[in-house]
Amino acid sequence: MKTPARRGRGTRGLSRDEVLDATLDLAEERGLDAVSMRGVADRLGVTPMALYRYVGDKQGLLDGLVERLITELPDDDPGLPWQDRLRALGAGIREVARRHPQVFLLLFMRPTVTEEARRARDTVQALLRSAGVPEDVVPPLQRLLDTIGMGLAASEANGRFSGDAADVDRVYDLAEDLLLTAIERYARE
Amino acid sequence: MKTPARRGRGTRGLSRDEVLDATLDLAEERGLDAVSMRGVADRLGVTPMALYRYVGDKQGLLDGLVERLITELPDDDPGLPWQDRLRALGAGIREVARRHPQVFLLLFMRPTVTEEARRARDTVQALLRSAGVPEDVVPPLQRLLDTIGMGLAASEANGRFSGDAADVDRVYDLAEDLLLTAIERYARE
DNA sequence: CGCTGTAGATATACGCCGTATATTAACCAC
DNA sequence: GTGGTTAATATACGGCGTATATCTACAGCG
Numbered sequence: 001m002k003t004p005a006r007r008g009r010g011t012r013g014l015s016r017d018e019v020l021d022a023t024l025d026l027a028e029e030r031g032l033d034a035v036s037m038r039g040v041a042d043r044l045g046v047t048p049m050a051l052y053r054y055v056g057d058k059q060g061l062l063d064g065l066v067e068r069l070i071t072e073l074p075d076d077d078p079g080l081p082w083q084d085r086l087r088a089l090g091a092g093i094r095e096v097a098r099r100h101p102q103v104f105l106l107l108f109m110r111p112t113v114t115e116e117a118r119r120a121r122d123t124v125q126a127l128l129r130s131a132g133v134p135e136d137v138v139p140p141l142q143r144l145l146d147t148i149g150m151g152l153a154a155s156e157a158n159g160r161f162s163g164d165a166a167d168v169d170r171v172y173d174l175a176e177d178l179l180l181t182a183i184e185r186y187a188r189e
Numbered sequence: 190m191k192t193p194a195r196r197g198r199g200t201r202g203l204s205r206d207e208v209l210d211a212t213l214d215l216a217e218e219r220g221l222d223a224v225s226m227r228g229v230a231d232r233l234g235v236t237p238m239a240l241y242r243y244v245g246d247k248q249g250l251l252d253g254l255v256e257r258l259i260t261e262l263p264d265d266d267p268g269l270p271w272q273d274r275l276r277a278l279g280a281g282i283r284e285v286a287r288r289h290p291q292v293f294l295l296l297f298m299r300p301t302v303t304e305e306a307r308r309a310r311d312t313v314q315a316l317l318r319s320a321g322v323p324e325d326v327v328p329p330l331q332r333l334l335d336t337i338g339m340g341l342a343a344s345e346a347n348g349r350f351s352g353d354a355a356d357v358d359r360v361y362d363l364a365e366d367l368l369l370t371a372i373e374r375y376a377r378e
Numbered sequence: 379c380g381c382t383g384t385a386g387a388t389a390t391a392c393g394c395c396g397t398a399t400a401t402t403a404a405c406c407a408c
Numbered sequence: 409g410t411g412g413t414t415a416a417t418a419t420a421c422g423g424c425g426t427a428t429a430t431c432t433a434c435a436g437c438g
Contacts, residue, residue: 014415037396047417049397058396105294108343111351140359143350144341144367147360151340152333154297161332162300170329171336178333178371185370203386226425236388238426247425 014046016054020064024100027065032102037061063114066106070116072096076123082131083180089124090149090176097153104154121146132187141186148175203235205243209253213289216254221291226250252303255295259305261285265312271320272369278313279338279365286342293343310335321376330375337364 022043027035037058041048055061074092076085097104112121124142133141152175155161161168211232216224226247230237244250263281265274286293301310313331322330341364344350350357 036394038394048395049418050416052397053415102298105297108294108297108340108349109291109347111348113351137363140356140363143344143360144363147340147344148337151297151336151343154340155332155336158298159300160297162302167329171332174326174329174333178367181371181374182367225423227423237424238389239387241426242386 014044014050014054016064018044019051019054019061020068023061023065024068027100027103032100035061035065062103062106063110065103066110067114067116069096069100069103069107070114070120072099073120076127078126078130082127082183085127086179086183087176089127090172093149093153094156094172097150097157101154101157104150104157107150108154128183131183133183134186134189137186141183145179148179203233203239203243205253207233208240208243208250209257212250212254213257216289216292221289224250224254251292251295252299254292255299256303256305258285258289258292258296259303259309261288262309265316267315267319271316271372274316275368275372276365278316279361282338282342283345283361286339286346290343290346293339293346296339297343317372320372322372323375323378326375330372334368337368 019040023035023040026039026043037048037051040061041051044050051061055064073096074088076089078085080088110117112118121142124145125138128138128141128145129135152172156168161171208229212224212229215228215232226237226240229250230240233239240250244253262285263277265278267274269277299306301307310331313334314327317327317330317334318324341361345357350360
């Protein structure tokens, strides 16, 4: 047995998924500031430079993190009434933001280009269509919806809403009310 | 003349305002990543350690930056109709975000505690009151307003809205429409 | 005027970061 | 086996935040 450790020199054993798993764990445990090439590599029992093959560079690592965040969102169930689907989506976003407060902010910095992001966008647009929103309003309204959901979740998770939990809930209730009536109004026209 | 340079060793010549001015300039010219203790110090012709007396540490520097961002918002004119005041505020936020895209994201990470932030919050609340929004709805609605404005501005300035300018404008129009009718609805009750 | 305490700056150094470059070791096809 | 390729390591560089120690110009006081 020449390779006592799990991975020898030229052995292919690492993978992009493994790297991102470790990164997400690290971010959850010790915050985004603790996410460094060296930190992730240590957690994998590997040299920092080994990561570059799989994520390109540090920015690529963060992009991968964002990608993962989106996949943590709950699946949409098109069978439900659109109101319930909207609420479920909101709750999902809120939970993801709570789990990864600082990482969540990265969502504001990247355009919707990855496959996962596209899928999430299409989900919301399908939801709006099934609510009866006319086609030309769907794209901008989807963007507005995204922004409000992400903005609220980011604010709460990062402590910008400093009051007690009940106050924060009121803001969410208000947003929900506002959005539901807006969608209904556009659907009626 | 023993002190050829403007600031000799023990001369008191630096100030917190001077430091933050230089920081904001640097951030605008070369982005947030270029904002480092060394970078700011260089721009002031000073040693990095000299900054610590005025801003505490790097986080304090960034907090000061956020504070400055808020003061860049346009002044509110209570004489105007509340609809116009709301639009002016939105345009102001949008412009600040455009000028300092990355710095703007820091707003999501800090609670509303500084004097400047409090003033901005009170402005929005006063606006809502003068629109006739009942007292118990004012605080949560103000938070929602803030979040939507900041979320849209942050998204646009950081490139999350990838489409052309007309598409982005449509989102803002939609938000404005949505908020105006919502405020009117709450004011009527 | 000289003395001294102190405030405001510098000098130096440490450990961490991202990553460019060069090297090495395991595997594959022939 | 042997050569080429792939996936890892080793090393090094410049920049970062900042702890610590030092220095120096001034203020207050006799």
